[in-house]
Amino acid sequence: MGRMRSVGQTAYYGIWFLKGLLGSKRPLVNTMVITYHCNLKCKHCHIAENLHLVPQPHSISYDEAVEEMKASFERGTRVLFFEGGEPTHWRDGEHDLLDLIKAGKEIGYFVTGYTTNGTQALYTQSDVISVSLDGPREVHDGIRCPGTYDALMANLEKVDHPNIFANMVVMPENKHLLRETVQIVKDNQHINGLMLNFLTPPPEPKVLTLEEKRKVVEEALELKREGYPILNSRKALRELLIEDYSERCPFWASEFVMPDRSKCYGCPMRGESCRKCGFNAVREYSLITRGSLTTIMSMAGRFGLSTK
Numbered sequence: 001m002g003r004m005r006s007v008g009q010t011a012y013y014g015i016w017f018l019k020g021l022l023g024s025k026r027p028l029v030n031t032m033v034i035t036y037h038c039n040l041k042c043k044h045c046h047i048a049e050n051l052h053l054v055p056q057p058h059s060i061s062y063d064e065a066v067e068e069m070k071a072s073f074e075r076g077t078r079v080l081f082f083e084g085g086e087p088t089h090w091r092d093g094e095h096d097l098l099d100l101i102k103a104g105k106e107i108g109y110f111v112t113g114y115t116t117n118g119t120q121a122l123y124t125q126s127d128v129i130s131v132s133l134d135g136p137r138e139v140h141d142g143i144r145c146p147g148t149y150d151a152l153m154a155n156l157e158k159v160d161h162p163n164i165f166a167n168m169v170v171m172p173e174n175k176h177l178l179r180e181t182v183q184i185v186k187d188n189q190h191i192n193g194l195m196l197n198f199l200t201p202p203p204e205p206k207v208l209t210l211e212e213k214r215k216v217v218e219e220a221l222e223l224k225r226e227g228y229p230i231l232n233s234r235k236a237l238r239e240l241l242i243e244d245y246s247e248r249c250p251f252w253a254s255e256f257v258m259p260d261r262s263k264c265y266g267c268p269m270r271g272e273s274c275r276k277c278g279f280n281a282v283r284e285y286s287l288i289t290r291g292s293l294t295t296i297m298s299m300a301g302r303f304g305l306s307t308k
């Protein structure tokens with residue numbers, strides 16, 4: 001990336017941070033939930049079973065998505081993430097996710113990213129790619145669907161990208177498999193680290209007890225000390241043990257645009273789920289807005305600046 005561009009982006013973040021200290025609450029991240037549809041039905045994900053409850057349409061059109069991306073950019077967001085459902089399955093006529101990534105770049109977003117279950121070919125034009133990995137093959141496939149682990153690994157083999165990380169949701173099925181999972185990541189030259197989250201309810205029965213979470217956090221901190229690529233900042237890992245995060249959630253920093261073009265802040269699960277929030281990103285945002293230099297350093301290079 002050009003040095004001037006990097007300086008410009010860093011300056012923008014610095015001004016956003018300073019204005020935040022003075023009380024200006026403007027969003028920085030725009031997450032576009034472009035579709036609720038998905039090719040899988042993971043055990044821990046409530047999207048598929050609640051599809052009949054959410055308003056139509058269940059996918060946004062290309063033109064609407066671009067309008068929303070422009071409007072959010074005007075409101076100040078510079079980091080653009082595509083979410084779902086499964087964003088790689090999104091289509092509108094000839095358009096696919098790659099067109100949205102390109103449109104985001106043309107609008108001026110510093111960074112584009114998306115989360116995927118990895119069963120489709122990866123769009124390497126995105127600055128950041130988050131692939132879901134919930135454990136070794138048998139456990140990952142048990143949570144997701146038989147064959148998804150091998151499909152993900154095969155698709156990773158086909159790409160050469162500097163910023164792919166794995167997103168793990170810790171739940172009863174995989175709570176004892178942290179070391180094995182981060183070893184898989186360490187041994188895979190296509191993934192550069194593992195980001196841990198706890199399951200956010202629903203489904204309630206899959207939420208770990210606080211004691212179980214504490215053991216996972218302690219193990220993660222130890223693995224980090226041993227040099228394993230766990231990407232959560234140390235402080236965020238500890239704050240994952242603050243289960244009710246509603247008081248600390250910097251909801252204004254993160255805007256969500258839903259398929260029907262409605263907006264929400266913080267995350268679409270905001271409300272009852274906040275009592276047991278397990279999302280790591282929320283801790284990182286909070287620590288950044290509170291000026292934690294170590295968190296800023298550990299997150300900025302990875303998620304703040306374009307790699308393309």
Ligand SMILES: C[S@@+](CC[C@H](N)C(=O)[O-])C[C@H]1O[C@@H](n2cnc3c(N)ncnc32)[C@H](O)[C@@H]1O
Nearest residue numbers: 044045084085086115116117132167169199200
């Ligand atoms: C909703 S999915 C959408 C993207 C894509 N379909 C995937 O699976 O990566 C985004 C991430 O949220 C995680 N997730 C789903 N349900 C969750 C829950 N209840 N609590 C925490 N994370 C959850 C998934 O495992 C995945 O890593």
Ligand code: SF4
Nearest residue numbers: 038040042045085117
């Ligand atoms: S692949 Fe993603 S969106 Fe689809 S069911 Fe699994 S977690 Fe939910």
